[in-house]
Amino acid sequence: MTAATYDVLGIGNAIFDIMAQTDDAFLGSHGMAKGSMSLIDEARAKAIYDAMGPATEISGGSAANTIVGIASFGGRAAFVGKVKDDKIGKLYTHDIRAANVTFTTSAATDGVATGCSYILVTPDGERTMNTYLGAAQNLSPADIDEQQIASAAVTYLEGYLWDPKDAKEAFVKASKIAHGVGRQVALTLSDAFCISRYRSEFVDLIRGGTVDIVFANESELLSLYESNDFDAALKQLRTDAKLAAVTRSEKGCVVVAKDSVTAVAASPVAKVVDTTGAGDLFAAGFLYGLAINAGHQRAGELGCLAAAEVIQHIGARPQVSLKELARKKLAG
Amino acid sequence: MTAATYDVLGIGNAIFDIMAQTDDAFLGSHGMAKGSMSLIDEARAKAIYDAMGPATEISGGSAANTIVGIASFGGRAAFVGKVKDDKIGKLYTHDIRAANVTFTTSAATDGVATGCSYILVTPDGERTMNTYLGAAQNLSPADIDEQQIASAAVTYLEGYLWDPKDAKEAFVKASKIAHGVGRQVALTLSDAFCISRYRSEFVDLIRGGTVDIVFANESELLSLYESNDFDAALKQLRTDAKLAAVTRSEKGCVVVAKDSVTAVAASPVAKVVDTTGAGDLFAAGFLYGLAINAGHQRAGELGCLAAAEVIQHIGARPQVSLKELARKKLAG
Numbered sequence: 001m002t003a004a005t006y007d008v009l010g011i012g013n014a015i016f017d018i019m020a021q022t023d024d025a026f027l028g029s030h031g032m033a034k035g036s037m038s039l040i041d042e043a044r045a046k047a048i049y050d051a052m053g054p055a056t057e058i059s060g061g062s063a064a065n066t067i068v069g070i071a072s073f074g075g076r077a078a079f080v081g082k083v084k085d086d087k088i089g090k091l092y093t094h095d096i097r098a099a100n101v102t103f104t105t106s107a108a109t110d111g112v113a114t115g116c117s118y119i120l121v122t123p124d125g126e127r128t129m130n131t132y133l134g135a136a137q138n139l140s141p142a143d144i145d146e147q148q149i150a151s152a153a154v155t156y157l158e159g160y161l162w163d164p165k166d167a168k169e170a171f172v173k174a175s176k177i178a179h180g181v182g183r184q185v186a187l188t189l190s191d192a193f194c195i196s197r198y199r200s201e202f203v204d205l206i207r208g209g210t211v212d213i214v215f216a217n218e219s220e221l222l223s224l225y226e227s228n229d230f231d232a233a234l235k236q237l238r239t240d241a242k243l244a245a246v247t248r249s250e251k252g253c254v255v256v257a258k259d260s261v262t263a264v265a266a267s268p269v270a271k272v273v274d275t276t277g278a279g280d281l282f283a284a285g286f287l288y289g290l291a292i293n294a295g296h297q298r299a300g301e302l303g304c305l306a307a308a309e310v311i312q313h314i315g316a317r318p319q320v321s322l323k324e325l326a327r328k329k330l331a332g
Numbered sequence: 333m334t335a336a337t338y339d340v341l342g343i344g345n346a347i348f349d350i351m352a353q354t355d356d357a358f359l360g361s362h363g364m365a366k367g368s369m370s371l372i373d374e375a376r377a378k379a380i381y382d383a384m385g386p387a388t389e390i391s392g393g394s395a396a397n398t399i400v401g402i403a404s405f406g407g408r409a410a411f412v413g414k415v416k417d418d419k420i421g422k423l424y425t426h427d428i429r430a431a432n433v434t435f436t437t438s439a440a441t442d443g444v445a446t447g448c449s450y451i452l453v454t455p456d457g458e459r460t461m462n463t464y465l466g467a468a469q470n471l472s473p474a475d476i477d478e479q480q481i482a483s484a485a486v487t488y489l490e491g492y493l494w495d496p497k498d499a500k501e502a503f504v505k506a507s508k509i510a511h512g513v514g515r516q517v518a519l520t521l522s523d524a525f526c527i528s529r530y531r532s533e534f535v536d537l538i539r540g541g542t543v544d545i546v547f548a549n550e551s552e553l554l555s556l557y558e559s560n561d562f563d564a565a566l567k568q569l570r571t572d573a574k575l576a577a578v579t580r581s582e583k584g585c586v587v588v589a590k591d592s593v594t595a596v597a598a599s600p601v602a603k604v605v606d607t608t609g610a611g612d613l614f615a616a617g618f619l620y621g622l623a624i625n626a627g628h629q630r631a632g633e634l635g636c637l638a639a640a641e642v643i644q645h646i647g648a649r650p651q652v653s654l655k656e657l658a659r660k661k662l663a664g
Contacts, residue, residue: 021651319646
């Protein structure tokens with residue numbers, strides 16, 4: 001196996017975040033399940049946008065956020081995702097490339113606009129996402145460059161890719177290429193509601209070895225195994241997955257492998273402003289930790305550190321150099 | 333004189349802010365004068381954007397920021413400014429209307445794109461702005477609605493309007509309408525470099541009574557009178573202007589009228605993140621204070637409070653309700 005060009009290559013929905021503060025009543029009156037990601041059509045997007053408050057725009061997308069985080073740690077990172085060549089698509093492309101991420105997926109020249117997520121942040125810092133996939137749903141197997149996938153030590157996939165049909169096929173193609181050359185494949189389960197849509201397929205992916213590393217939070221883990229018992233679900237995950245990291249908000253995370261269970265404490269947080277990207281940035285730190293052979297404990301710490309940074313401001317991309325942050329906070 | 337419909341109507345360049353963190357070396361290598369606002373053309377905009385880091389987008393524009401601040405305090409506010417009916421123009425229009433500001437200026441249907449400012453924020457929190465005026469420069473006297481201007485207790489104008497020729501004429505038309513019905517006109521000097529372009533015209537506006545209320549910071553005041561002596565310049569301003577508020581960063585502000593000088597301390601700030609909008613939000617608090625007849629001391633305090641809020645996060649629009657903030661901080 002030749003040396004990898006990228007530590008991690010992420011494939012995901014390229015989504016531009018349009019974020020506004022709101023209150024619980026707004027979520028209720030618009031029929032939104034707090035903390036969830038709902039897929040919406042253009043008409044619903046317009047209705048939500050017309051009703052929501054003044055916004056801040058920032059590039060997002062789950063896997064893309066993770067990849068930007070890895071680059072911020074100093075990792076070699078690439079992203080595959082679909083935008084349109086419209087104004088928002090150009091902003092998106094600028095942002096990810098300016099973050100030192102290789103991004104070469106061709107932009108769509110016609111069809112629907114670049115995808116946007118209308119994200120409502122409540123005073124408790126929780127985010128509720130309403131995503132119009134737009135051009136992201138046109139990511140297809142043709143966008144998967146065999147050589148590029150083969151050159152990444154880890155190919156990282158988001159569960160949200162299971163929603164658009166062609167993207168799912170791109171996902172499967174990429175994982176086959178990666179495994180064909182002995183690379184690893186990682187998957188984040190993305191969202192409890194996403195799992196409820198594709199539960200058996202996700203279990204098969206994990207159990208069948210299509211993915212090597214699994215990321216989930218508590219509610220996703222419980223949803224995956226339709227359980228109310230965290231310990232039992234974790235035990236099942238250990239049986240099914242080679243390596244998994246389960247995030248537990250203020251309780252930190254648990255890293256489980258066949259022969260080990262490693263609990264890692266959360267990083268201190270002064271005030272939770274916006275949880276958007278918490279899981280994405282945890283995955284960034286953890287995968288970067290694996291890339292530098294830091295061990296499960298240290299990788300978990302890097303994950304918690306990056307998650308803590310991103311939830312203390314609006315937006316799912318880091319506002320400081322995670323490399324610097326890690327150097328300061330985890331020195332010694 | 334009939335009762336006013338609006339406490340303040342602002343006229344200014346409608347500008348969408350594209351903001352990124354940078355370091356002093358970047359400013360130097362791109363020939364930017366730290367803390368300034370430079371007007372740039374499309375080619376320069378592209379060159380700066382290509383070189384700058386990942387960005388956050390948020391609606392801006394000096395007078396528009398002030399007007400949004402006044403609405404956040406609970407004031408009745410309107411804005412006049414020009415966008416194009418492109419994607420950015422639609423985001424801009426959404427944001428200002430969602431902030432409870434009346435905004436009815438027709439969007440341009442052809443010609444140049446909605447204006448953008450490429451704002452670089454250095455680690456000290458200072459912002460350096462590179463503004464492509466775009467559609468904003470097409471604001472013209474035809475966009476000034478006589479009835480609307482006449483219905484505002486104060487018409488607030490930004491010095492930056494002096495850059496685009498038609499906007500300057502709109503400015504003059506609005507001030508004539510306002511004074512014709514016994515309303516007040518306020519002006520912010522905007523920027524020391526802007527003053528250096530139009531010094532004698534600004535002095536004439538103030539001395540000749542075209543404006544009743546003047547906002548400036550220390551460097552703008554010194555630039556206006558080509559002086560190095562703050563006290564002498566302040567004395568001259570008192571002679572020329574009916575009422576003026578001069579901001580002094582961490583030293584608060586000084587409010588001067590013919591018969592009074594009122595110094596107001598700054599509000600406490602934990603960490604300066606981004607000074608973009610500091611002067612704009614000071615003006616918001618001060619004008620809102622005048623609208624509720626709070627007196628100079630209290631109006632200055634409201635100005636300092638709003639400025640302190642906006643410099644503690646990225647972006648020039650308040651992230652909390654200034655009405656609530658004022659209730660909590662200035663109770664009693």
